[in-house]
Amino acid sequence: MFTKATTTTLLFAALIGSSAAAAAEAGDLDKGRAVYAQRCLHCHGENADGKGHLIDFLKVVPADLTVLQQQKKGCVAERVLKAVLGRHTTTAPEHKMPLLKDNLTPEDVYFVSEFVKSVQK
Ligand code: HEC
Structure with missing residues (x-):
C-alpha cells in the first residue's frame, strides 16, 4: 500500500518525533486531488458538496462529502x-454508487481519502 519512500519518510518522521507523519504529506493530497478530479468530481462536484454536473442523470443525489466527519x-x-x-x-x-474498485489502485483510494479528509467542514 505504501511505497518504500513513503514508509521511510513516515518512519523517519516517527523517529524524530515530528508531527508531519500524522498529517498527510502535501504530495499525497495533490495526488488525492487528481484522483478526485478524474473519478469523483463529476458526481460529487467541484467543492465535494454533492453537486457535480452529472446529478441530473442520477436517481439519487450524491453524498455531500464535506460533512462525513460531522x-x-x-x-x-x-x-x-x-x-x-x-x-x-x-x-x-440500486442507488449505490458505481463500483470504483476496479478503476482505483489501493494507493489511489488512500490518496483520495486524504483529499476527502482535507475538505471536511
Ligand atoms: C456516478 C456518480 C458517482 C461517482 C463517479 C462517485 N460517486 Fe460517490 N456517491 C454517489 C452517490 C449517488 C452517492 C449516494 C448514494 C448512495 O448512498 O449510494 C455516493 C456516496 C458516496 C459516499 C458516502 C457513502 C456513505 O457512507 O454514505 C462517499 C464517501 C463517496 N460517495 C465517495 C466517492 C469517491 C471518493 C468517489 C471517487 C473515487 C466517488 N464517490 C465517485 C455517486 C458517485
Missing part, C-alpha cells in the same frame, strides 16, 4: 473505502 458514522477513510467497494449502506441497493 455525521459521525465512522471515520472518513472508512466511509470512502466502503463507498468505492460498494459496501456502504443505502436505503435502496
